[in-house]
Amino acid sequence: MGGQPIEQRREGRAAAIWTIPNIISMIRLAGVPLFLWLVIVPEADVLALVVLMVSGFSDWLDGYLARRLDQMSDLGRILDPVADRLYILAAVIGLLWRDIIPWWVAIILPARDAFLWCLVPFLRTRGYSALPVHYLGKAATAALLYAFPLLFLGDGEGTVATLALVFGWAFAVWGIGLYWWAGLLYAWQVRTLMADRSRHAPRVAPDGKP
Template identity: 30%
Template sequence: MNLANKITILRIGMIPLFILVFQQYPSWIVEQFGFLNYINQHGLFWAVAIFVIASATDKLDGYIARKYNQITNLGKLLDPLADKLLVSAALIMMVQHNMIPSWIAVVIIGREVMVSGIRILAAAKGVALAADKHGKVKLVFQVVAITLVLLGNFPFSYITNFPVDLTIMILASALTAYSGYKYMKNNYRELQLEL
């Protein structure tokens, strides 16, 4: 297994850690395991750090794969899967903590499921579908929006009461829906399937 794929697998491995530190643990568990009190108090900070590092590795593994000619079928499968799992985990946890409305998670995760379905359909026909530019742009907006929401609108909260974080999250949702539409339209045509 090459270095690029190892980094991608590391990114997937960071997702359970992200969930564990993001979680709020009830007092009866904290009494049994004292270190969970630290997570209850500081877990959000660590969740942000893990999310940002995991998101950054997406660029790193892609760069290594291209520079050292380490592009593999496994990498083509795992890289977008890692992105989808990380973003989905963050959205679900944020809904659980009432940081975002649930419809945002439904739109973004729904788009990812639809695109995965199209890729499975393409694979069955022997066609490998690459991510398009709209998908890459929406991922950047998703990562920025999730980070801002996790940070509680920091640093904007120091200068305005306007919810910049939620505004960017709504914009990311709109871009996600649009990129899903474009992906479906372009690739259904390529696969010669009718809508």
């Protein structure tokens, strides 16, 4: 009996919507169309990079506040990785529109996310909504979010632009490789879960991102 109120409080926090971390994530999501508009229409790369930097900081901030304020929620676990993927997609669209990256890069990154989305129905048959965090997924996202600003800066003339382009492609190649490696690792985890019918859903980390 004594444990029931605690469990109820945990369930209430998990179902919360209007928490400070969730509001930060919602604002972060609202920056995606702004970022894409800045890149495509006025080609205001500096402002677009500011939006991307603020997004990266808010990504850390919402996870920190969720843990510090004990405001971890199911919605937050969804919003955070969705925002990451939308920023990656928006950056890919912008880079392709500006002819900075080849078409195959614009296809291979969203193809990985589409591949993982196809695995979600299989996860749900085992009672899972998401897989636990893996360091490869975090490393891949970080590498790509370093690569995109550098590639935008490399779309110009001069020494700085040349260096930005070189380092941007270095991060991009590593990021793409890690992105797909992490995706295949998650697919293998799903295969393992499907084969093991006796297992129950794990606890997903509060700031979990595949």
